[in-house]
Amino acid sequence: MNAPVSHLQPEIHARAVPSALLEALKARFGAQFSAAQAVRDQHGRDESAFTVPPPQAVVFAQSTQDVSDAVKLAARYKVPVIPFGVGSSLEGHLLAVQGGISLDVSRMNQVLSIDAEDLTVTLQPGVTRTALNAAVKSTGLFFPIDPGADASLGGMAATRASGTNAVRYGTMRENVLALEVVTASGEVIRTGTRAKKSAAGYDLTRLLVGSEGTLGIITQLAVKLYPLPEAVMAATVSFDNLADAVGTTMAIIQMGVPIARCELLDATTVRIVNTYAKLSLPEAALLLMEFHGSPAGVQEQVETVQAIAAEQHGHAFAWASTPEERTRLWTARHNAYFAGLQSRPGCRAITTDACVPISRLADAVLASVDEARASGIPYFMVGHVGDGNFHMGYLIDPDKPAERDAAEALNHQLVARALALGGTCTGEHGVGLHKMGFLLDETGAGAVAMMRAIKQALDPDNILNPGKIFAIE
Numbered sequence: 001m002n003a004p005v006s007h008l009q010p011e012i013h014a015r016a017v018p019s020a021l022l023e024a025l026k027a028r029f030g031a032q033f034s035a036a037q038a039v040r041d042q043h044g045r046d047e048s049a050f051t052v053p054p055p056q057a058v059v060f061a062q063s064t065q066d067v068s069d070a071v072k073l074a075a076r077y078k079v080p081v082i083p084f085g086v087g088s089s090l091e092g093h094l095l096a097v098q099g100g101i102s103l104d105v106s107r108m109n110q111v112l113s114i115d116a117e118d119l120t121v122t123l124q125p126g127v128t129r130t131a132l133n134a135a136v137k138s139t140g141l142f143f144p145i146d147p148g149a150d151a152s153l154g155g156m157a158a159t160r161a162s163g164t165n166a167v168r169y170g171t172m173r174e175n176v177l178a179l180e181v182v183t184a185s186g187e188v189i190r191t192g193t194r195a196k197k198s199a200a201g202y203d204l205t206r207l208l209v210g211s212e213g214t215l216g217i218i219t220q221l222a223v224k225l226y227p228l229p230e231a232v233m234a235a236t237v238s239f240d241n242l243a244d245a246v247g248t249t250m251a252i253i254q255m256g257v258p259i260a261r262c263e264l265l266d267a268t269t270v271r272i273v274n275t276y277a278k279l280s281l282p283e284a285a286l287l288l289m290e291f292h293g294s295p296a297g298v299q300e301q302v303e304t305v306q307a308i309a310a311e312q313h314g315h316a317f318a319w320a321s322t323p324e325e326r327t328r329l330w331t332a333r334h335n336a337y338f339a340g341l342q343s344r345p346g347c348r349a350i351t352t353d354a355c356v357p358i359s360r361l362a363d364a365v366l367a368s369v370d371e372a373r374a375s376g377i378p379y380f381m382v383g384h385v386g387d388g389n390f391h392m393g394y395l396i397d398p399d400k401p402a403e404r405d406a407a408e409a410l411n412h413q414l415v416a417r418a419l420a421l422g423g424t425c426t427g428e429h430g431v432g433l434h435k436m437g438f439l440l441d442e443t444g445a446g447a448v449a450m451m452r453a454i455k456q457a458l459d460p461d462n463i464l465n466p467g468k469i470f471a472i473e
Contacts, residue, residue, distance in 0.1 A: 010050060010095070012052065020077070021073060021074065021079055021101075022035065025070065029060075032059060032066070033059055040056070042087075046088065047337075047351070048089070048092040048351070049350050049398070050095055052096060053096065055082060055096040055101055060106075060107055061103055061107065064188055067103065067108075068186045068187070068188055069186070070103055071185075071463075074100070075461065079463060080098045080099060080465070082101070083103050083158065083218075083465065084102045084106070086149070089155065090429050090434075091426075091430055093159065093212050093430060094465075097468075100463070105126050108124035110124050111124075111131075112124065119225045120225060121135075121136060121225055122220065123223070125154020126154065127152065128152050129146065129147075141225040142226060144165040144169040145161060145162060145165065145169065146164050147161045147428065148164070148337070153223065154219075157172050158211065158218060159210065159429070160172050160173050162387075164333070166387050167384065168259065168292065172209055173206065175224045176205060177193065177223060177224060178193050178221065180218070181208055182216060184215075184460070191204035191205040192205035210430070212465060212469055213464060214464050214468055215454070216464065231291075232260075232292055232298070233320075234329055235288075235319050235320065236288050236320070238286050238314065239286075239287070245287055246264065246362045246385065248287060249262055249264065249358075250358055251312070253358050257305060257308075258293070259289055259305065259386055260292040262386030263288040263382065263385070264286070264365070265333070265383075266285050266369055267283050269380040270283050270286050275342075276332075279328075287385075288329060288333055340380040340393050340395055343380075343395065344397075347378070348396055350411060352415070352426075353390065353428060354390065354427060356418050356421045356422065358388045360388075361388050363417070363421055364421055367417060368413075375410055377410070379392060380392075380395070388427070391429075392411075431470075433468060436468075436469065436470060448470055451469070
């Protein structure tokens with residue numbers, strides 16, 4: 001396996017940004033342009049542990065025309081353009097490793113068309129998932145993709161995000177129907193339609209979903225909606241050991257129970273979450289589950305899962321049937337990352353995720369947790385284990401290089417194991433900067449060469465979020 005590039009800070013090859021470009025951007029965008037240090041710094045960091053100089057300027061786009069004009073100006077001078085949504089990425093996606101201009105699309109935040117009869121919605125990329133669900137709530141529909149952070153839909157599409165509901169509703173790959181995209185030349189193109197299927201030409205929508213802003217900048221997207229379930233029930237069940245919790249998950253999925261969410265926290269993480277969220281969950285391995293459907297269907301799912309958990313020595317089965325109780329539990333789960341950071345003041349989190357076939361989940365999770373415990377580095381572990389995806393966060397002192405090296409070694413072991421078990425180096429975080437070395441291990445040189453050829457064909461001057469996913473030779 002290739003040595004992970006993340007053992008060191010990423011190489012910085014900042015391209016010069018001509019003053020003529022800055023003047024042209026200022027003239028075109030006025031107050032929507034900023035070269036102020038504070039604004040640049042805000043757009044030069046995400047939730048990763050990388051430290052990279054900020055972009056040289058920021059443009060706040062308010063329309064597709066704004067994005068097109070900004071890209072055309074940058075292309076004239078061959079200056080990088082890095083799309084920016086809310087800054088919640090975990091793998092360094094938005095960092096300006098080659099300098100350039102940050103293009104903030106957060107002000108493009110309008111829901112353009114709710115087509116309830118077709119179960120679709122068309123919106124701008126700066127709309128966040130919570131804002132989208134607030135906008136469609138009166139229709140009796142909802143958008144289920146829930147990565148935890150209140151991410152923007154454009155960023156979620158660009159990173160092929162998923163989250164806690166993916167086991168039932170899929171990922172952004174399955175839920176994006178159509179895109180409007182600005183290319184590296186500034187041209188505006190459209191891919192896909194709101195129809196449920198198409199056999200017309202190359203599937204450019206799937207190509208762009210997950211491309212991390214390296215092939216085009218998303219300016220509009222159409223996504224699927226789903227009917228709000230008639231009944232929703234959440235439940236927690238504890239286990240004296242992690243193996244039984246994982247075994248329960250595997251049995252639930254293999255029996256075909258249509259569970260909506262199935263999240264795993266180990267005892268260490270439950271303890272951290274209890275402290276942060278002021279909960280009193282048993283400090284043992286925990287499954288946090290949610291069931292959607294008709295009242296009778298939900299009851300049948302619950303009874304089946306309860307029986308499976310009992311066979312695996314589950315105990316302290318508890319229900320959360322009111323919206324307030326469910327919200328409290330899921331908010332605590334989504335805040336596990338911040339709970340981890342607070343558990344070691346001043347730390348930075350080296351985060352990683354992997355996804356394996358469900359039959360190999362126990363092998364992947366148990367070994368990864370054992371290695372983290374043996375290392376002595378504080379950590380947290382959460383998993384969307386219903387689809388074989390789990391996350392580790394290693395909490396390091398940023399002033400101690402030895403801790404960073406140890407955390408990256410743990411990450412390397414985790415990913416190597418996932419690949420050996422037939423899995424992937426990232427289930428939902430994306431490659432960004434952190435997983436570049438692992439992509440080659442997973443896909444092989446031929447596949448990476450094909451990706452590189454696509455990038456060079458669509459972005460010959462390498463201005464769209466350069467330095468991410470793979471290096472351009």
